[in-house]
Amino acid sequence: MTNTPNDKVNLVDKLQQFTEHWSPRIVGELNGQHVKLAKLEGEFPWHHHQHEDELFLVLDGHLTIHLRDRTVELDEGEFFIVPRGVEHKPVADVETHVMLLEPTSTLNTGNVRNDLTVDEPEWL
Amino acid sequence: MTNTPNDKVNLVDKLQQFTEHWSPRIVGELNGQHVKLAKLEGEFPWHHHQHEDELFLVLDGHLTIHLRDRTVELDEGEFFIVPRGVEHKPVADVETHVMLLEPTSTLNTGNVRNDLTVDEPEWL
Numbered sequence: 375m376t377n378t379p380n381d382k383v384n385l386v387d388k389l390q391q392f393t394e395h396w397s398p399r400i401v402g403e404l405n406g407q408h409v410k411l412a413k414l415e416g417e418f419p420w421h422h423h424q425h426e427d428e429l430f431l432v433l434d435g436h437l438t439i440h441l442r443d444r445t446v447e448l449d450e451g452e453f454f455i456v457p458r459g460v461e462h463k464p465v466a467d468v469e470t471h472v473m474l475l476e477p478t479s480t481l482n483t484g485n486v487r488n489d490l491t492v493d494e495p496e497w498l
Numbered sequence: 499m500t501n502t503p504n505d506k507v508n509l510v511d512k513l514q515q516f517t518e519h520w521s522p523r524i525v526g527e528l529n530g531q532h533v534k535l536a537k538l539e540g541e542f543p544w545h546h547h548q549h550e551d552e553l554f555l556v557l558d559g560h561l562t563i564h565l566r567d568r569t570v571e572l573d574e575g576e577f578f579i580v581p582r583g584v585e586h587k588p589v590a591d592v593e594t595h596v597m598l599l600e601p602t603s604t605l606n607t608g609n610v611r612n613d614l615t616v617d618e619p620e621w622l
Contacts, residue, residue: 382572383576385577402553404600448506452508452509454507455527
């Protein structure tokens with residue numbers, strides 16, 4: 375069911391509506407930004423977003439964000455903002471649920487195009 | 499302690515660093531938006547933000563957002579986006595912790611100025 379801007383959003387309810395990994399769904403929009411939910415498991419390729427900062431908030435599970443010079447470990451209730459232009463590689467050893475915040479223009483694979491690229495994320 | 503853009507943020511840790519109600523603290527910045535945390539209890543005055551959409555995500559507690567034509571009830575894990583220009587009045591019957599997302603230009607009391615107005619929110 376499509377969310378209208380007038381609805382409240384229950385994160386757990388929305389997460390129950392899809393199972394695919396690395397396939398963010400849009401659940402809200404404000405000020406040119408999308409709020410997205412994603413289920414992550416395994417490794418995602420290195421990429422960056424040239425003009426967009428990207429926030430990862432872990433709702434459940436554990437996410438490792440590899441940067442070229444260090445690694446950020448995120449547990450439930452922790453977020454990290456990957457600044458624009460910074461290469462990153464998210465890895466989830468167990469299925470991990472995240473809330474993402476990024477401009478509506480953001481492509482999930484950033485500067486890279488591959489099988490995981492989602493050109494038009496679905497609204498939930 | 500000031501957060502630098504390179505740190506991860508633990509929401510519970512940050513919430514333990516202040517006690518005041520209706521006094522949002524900034525915990526992150528991306529794409530011209532601030533991520534803020536606030537502790538709410540009691541009633542906040544009616545106001546609107548002319549050019550800014552505002553997201554309320556309840557982390558703990560229960561928030562009622564009165565709109566002129568209806569009421570939105572938010573439990574933990576639920577968010578609502580108040581569109582720009584829409585008058586709203588947040589009410590928390592119990593102490594409630596929220597994550598806010600709004601443009602860096604946003605004044606907490608919107609078009610109204612009163613004792614609760616915070617001109618320069620503090621970074622945590």
